[in-house]
Amino acid sequence: MNESEITLLFSSVVAGAAPIVLASLGETVTEKSGVINLSLDGSILLSAMVAFVAAYETNSLALGFLSGAVSGALIALIVGLFSIYLNRSQVAVGFVLTLMARDLAYFLGNPYSRLQGPQVPPLPIPVLEKIPFFGTVLFNQNLPVYFSLIMIGVIWWFLYKTPAGLELRSVGEHPEASYARGIDPKKLRLFYTICGGLLVGLAGALFSLSAKPGWGRPQGAEGTGWIALALVIFGGWHPVKAACGAYLFAFLQVMGIYFQNWFPSIPSQVFQTAPFPLMIFTLLFISYAQKKTGDADVSSRTQFFLKLISGNAPAALGKPYGNT
Amino acid sequence: MKSTVISRFIPAFGGIVLTGATVALLTTLVLIAAGAPPLEVFYYITRGAVGSGTKIAQTLNAWIPLTLCACGLLFTFRIGLWNIGVEGQMMMGAVFSTMALRWGMTSDYPTMYLIAAFPAGIVGGGLWALLAGFLKTRGGVNEIFAGLGLNFVAQGFILWLIFGPWKRPGIASMSGTELFPIELWLSSLKGFRISPVGFSLTVAAVVLTALILRYTKIGLHLKAVGANPFASRLFGLNPDKNMLLAMLFAGGFAGVAGTIQVSGVYHRLIPAISGSYGYLALLVVMLANYNIWASVGVALLFAGLNVGSIQLPMMLQMDSSLSGVIQGALVLTALAVQALREKHKSFQKRANSNERI
Known part of the structure; x- marks a missing residue:
């Protein structure tokens, strides 16, 4: 691998991670307020479909992103109303919506399958893009990717400052x-569940308008919602750590393409399932780290490392407030 | 208190009517949004589900795995576990059964291997469920993520088998492994393609589940741990052990569903062997409000919707996923109706207690 290939690799990691970053940031916001929105996988697909159809029909990318965000927010609104005001299990409502939103996306999006639609154009930032390596990786992307980068800082600042x-x-x-x-x-809680849903909806729009342009069954974003949910745990409910997880994940996904070239006899579908055992191992590791933090027999350097990767869930996460 | 049978029956019945009407309305709205003729759609779905003997047999063939998975899920729900992994457990049941049947292909006693496919399926499903269970009890990984991850792993494993070690002679393709010889098929009725063995096993599973959950210590223990894990410890119950037991039941039943899919329906291993029946069974049990007898009926309804909506791509060039939209809407509406009824009850209770004062 030479230098320009490495630059290209990292540039595609930043671009490919953008929707996952937005989705895990959105879910972090939602879960920080005590609500689990388990519907992410379906929400992303439905908003991807809606965004693509809206952009295709109106030929306006802005309207596409807007309607994608609104679809994500609407599903989050249902999750919020059912769990916060009707006292139903957050997991149950979220799971039903995951399946339902996905099927609704396939059903309504069917006539728009495999159509050539509008795509977000690249927008290199003048001067900055000339910086060696970082210029290409960070400043030769498109607007939504810049937005995802900025949002990491914005969400952190909002939550903690x-x-x-x-x-x-x-x-x-x-x-x-x-x-x-x-x-x-x-x-x-309802308000921040909806805000989280807006970001998840944008993530969906980013898929169908930029990262994996177009609509179809399958779209290619299937499973990402679950990854984003796991990344929130991986990040210990910290937006910056969750975003780092998203980049790590996107990196491994890109590396998967290289692996595929090395083992051509294994079908590509097998590689597509690779992130999931990885997800299990990561969660196993995180849980182990949480157990070990504070143990006396662990060296201080390990202790520091464990503290870095483990974080505690919001104490009232998933617990309903009030009874009536 | 006028708590007669009728006064208890009417609100439940009213709830069903209210749910059905709301979902019909929602579905119609979706259809109008998609520019489809609603009445025609409903007609084709109904005809596709129960329009002829063949269709009814197809619906029953979908009902079998749905009901088996639902039986298993009742055990895990009883102890408070969200066994999303039921889908993968069914797949691993199918894989282990296929392994048994492949050995039977070169044997002089194929029937023996056909019978052995069932315990093999139970072992496959059970092991996969135990793995998720251990990840939960020992590894501290939430069962939803463990189960979901294992589903994808099982799917990847099936694809690898079909394209690798178990590929068809000559060419590997998405259509699956080679067809088993007819001696290894679960026999089905003439003219009504449904396996009596599969059907009776499913009925037996339902009765067994009802009996175990209701009348045995196992059922009581699962319920006790599910209701309060800390209190159950004081009574000498081990929550972890009981969780693994519930997972084992769920995996076993799902595994049998996989066996029937392989030996009775497709007669080979295909990539989509589980047909999402595991995920759907979660919705079945939720809509049935975790009741075994209601689950049987809901599974039949969902099976009919699934089979009936296959007509949509053929007759109206629409995606068959409409069934999933209807099923999801049913569960969501039922949840809302249930919530409203609870609110109404607590309101009445308060009104009554005010009167007494």
Whole structure:
């Protein structure tokens, strides 16, 4: 592998990871407020379909992204209403919506299969793109990819540096205490579930308009939602760590293409399932790390490393607040 | 209190009617959005599900794996586990059965191997379920992610088998392994292609599940741990052991479903051997409100929807995934109706207690 190939590799990692970054950031926001939106896999597909159809019909990419985001938000709204206000199991509602949104996408999107639609054009940033290596990797992408990069910082800043972010985290950690401080945990949870859904919807739009352009059955984004959900755990509910996980995952995905060239006899479908055993091992490792942090017989350097990768779930994650 | 049979029956019945009407309305809206003629769609689905003897047999052939998986899921739901891995457990049951049947191809006693395919399926499904169970109890990996990951692994494994070691002589293709000789097929009725063995096993599984969950210690223990794992420990119950037991039951039943798919329906291993029946069975059990007898009926309805919607691509050039939309809408609406009824009840309770004061 020579230098330009390596540059190309990293550039495609940044581009390919963009939708996964957005989806895991969205889910991090939702879960930080105490709600699990398990419908990610279906949400991404439905918003990918809606975004593609909207962009195709109106020939406007902006409208495509907007309608994709709105579809993601609408599914999140259903998850929120059912789990927060109707007291149903978050997992049950999310799982049903995963399957239903996917099937709805296949059904409604059927006439738009394999059509040539609009695609997001590349937008190299002048001057910055000239920087060796980093210029190509970071500044020779398209607008939504820049957006995904910026959002990592924005979400981190919002969650940890603003009063609103503190309120968001408080309803995920201790809703009773935030209620005592005059915050309505239910309203706030619903709001941030929808916000998370908007980002997930954008992730879907990014798939059908940029990363894997077009619509079809299968679209190619199948399974990504589950990966994003696992990345939230991998990131220990920290947006920056979750995003790092997304880049690591995209890197392995790109490497999978090379592996495929080395073992041509194995069908490509087998490689497509490779991320999932990896997901299990990662979760196993994270759980082990969480158990070991604080153990006296572990060296301080290991301790530091364990602390770095493990993080605790919001204390009230998945627990309904109030009964009526 | 006027809690007669009728007054308890009517709200339940009303709930079903309300759910059905809402879903019919939602589906019609989806169809209008897709520019499809709703009445025609409903007609084709119904005709495709129950229009002839062949169609009814197809529906029953879908009902068998759905019901078997639903039986297994009742065990895992009872203890509070979300066994999404049921899909992969069915696949591994199919893989192990195929292995047994492939040995039978070169044997002088094929019937023996056909019989052995069933325990093989149970072992395959059971092992895959135990793996998810150990990941949960020992590894601290949430059973949803463990199960889902293992589903994809099982799918990759089947593809690898079909394109690698078990490929058809000459050419490997997505159409699956080579067909088994007819001695290794689960015999089916003439003119009504359904295997009596598969059907009776499914009925037996339903009865067995009902009996175990209701009348045995196993059922009681699963329920106790599911209701309160900490309290159950005080009664000398081991939550981990019981979780693994529930997983074993689920995997076993799903494995049998895989065996029947291989030996009774497709007579070979195909990539889509599980037909998403495992995922669908989760919806079946939810809509049946975790009741075994209701699950049997809901499974029949869902099987009919699945088989009936195969007509859509042929007759109306539409995607058959409409069945999934209807099934999802049914579960969501039922959840909403259930929630509203609970709210109404607690409201009435409060009103009553106010009166007493």
